[in-house]
């Protein structure tokens with residue numbers, strides 16, 4: 001007999017903890033763009049805690065911008081799903097009730113809900129590449145096909161900047177207060193970043209609208225953190241044990257969770273502090289710490305670990321030489337940071353190592369390795385430039401960059417090829433097409449023709465020599481030998 005699908009709180013017959021409130025008694029107040037695993041493990045869980053402790057009409061309408069799969073499955077479950085937390089001590093489950101509705105790849109329905117008066121906050125996890133913002137200018141990237149299509153057809157936008165700008169314009173025309181826009185992606189100054197994209201998008205066709213958004217819409221920055229691997233068969237099996245139902249939307253994560261938010265919500269907000277959120281005046285320093293330490297070390301270990309044949313982060317950490325190089329990277333990144341009164345970077349680094357080692361979390365190096373061109377600038381290049389300016393060693397950052405370059409060849413040391421899963425994969429292939437397998441030549445091609453490494457690094461002799469030399473060694477001696485030497 002096939003097992004009943006989770007769809008009602010009464011269905012739960014296992015140890016999973018149901019929401020401590022009646023979801024149906026709360027209206028919606030948030031639209032979330034990007035309904036991936038991370039949102040369900042982080043903002044939706046915090047909102048669930050806020051609803052339980054403080055109530056309010058703050059349930060979420062989740063929008064999957066591209067794919068139907070998650071949305072269809074959620075709809076079959078009345079948007080209920082199990083969130084598993086795993087560590088050495090075992091696994092616990094909680095059923096989350098904060099998502100009320102889900103919309104898939106439907107721009108008209110998305111626009112309608114963005115314009116609804118009850119929508120007071122829009123949160124986003126669309127990944128670094130999902131915005132279509134040009135990092136160099138801070139405005140919309142008009143060469144991006146989605147941005148170009150939305151500009152050509154403002155009546156039916158489908159991209160992030162188009163949807164939000166058109167919705168804000170519509171609300172203004174109707175005399176309805178604007179929503180607060182809360183970016184939850186791993187980007188520095190993410191509130192300012194998204195504001196620049198939206199104001200810039202509006203300015204391309206309506207200067208009055210651009211000025212109005214600039215003066216009237218709040219874009220608080222936020223730092224988000226929770227390590228959330230893609231769900232696996234083990235996730236679904238454990239969710240089934242804990243709920244007594246089949247749950248195709250279950251996800252798993254680590255116990256740790258952090259959300260540091262700039263408290264700027266003119267239209268109100270859920271009491272997210274009940275889920276552990278911290279409200280501060282200035283998020284930037286927290287964001288930089290997390291991006292450079294957690295995400296920087298993650299990217300480095302993902303490339304070095306993947307090339308060394310390690311499938312999961314926990315396997316990378318179980319290798320003594322790699323673990324030492326991770327430790328060195330964390331220290332080097334910490335040295336580039338301004339002090340944060342509430343945080344001891346040494347303790348933070350130590351806790352990160354423990355989180356990376358979590359034996360119960362199967363986080364694939366290949367998952368973290370994706371979108372390198374979108375991640376390296378803020379994770380590796382920015383701290384590298386600060387390290388150089390402060391006279392600190394650039395070597396840890398050069399190693400991370402060389403490991404990415406080796407990964408960018410698209411074939412591992414056993415000769416097996418793989419997709420880079422990077423929006424610039426085709427360009428990378430073109431740039432490397434006729435380049436011989438030589439550290440100096442490959443590094444030069446990737447430094448000079450992709451325009452994603454900052455000029456000050458491209459022109460920095462010691463940086464260039466170090467990256468090229470490490471890449472040369474990886475190609476000649478293998479990643480294992482290089483990591484062993486670096487860990488000494």
Ligand code: CS2
Nearest residue numbers: 224225226227295298367368
């Ligand atoms: C990771 C992040 O995939 C990646 O690039 O570095 O998703 C990381 O797991 C989260 O930012 C942790 O909060």
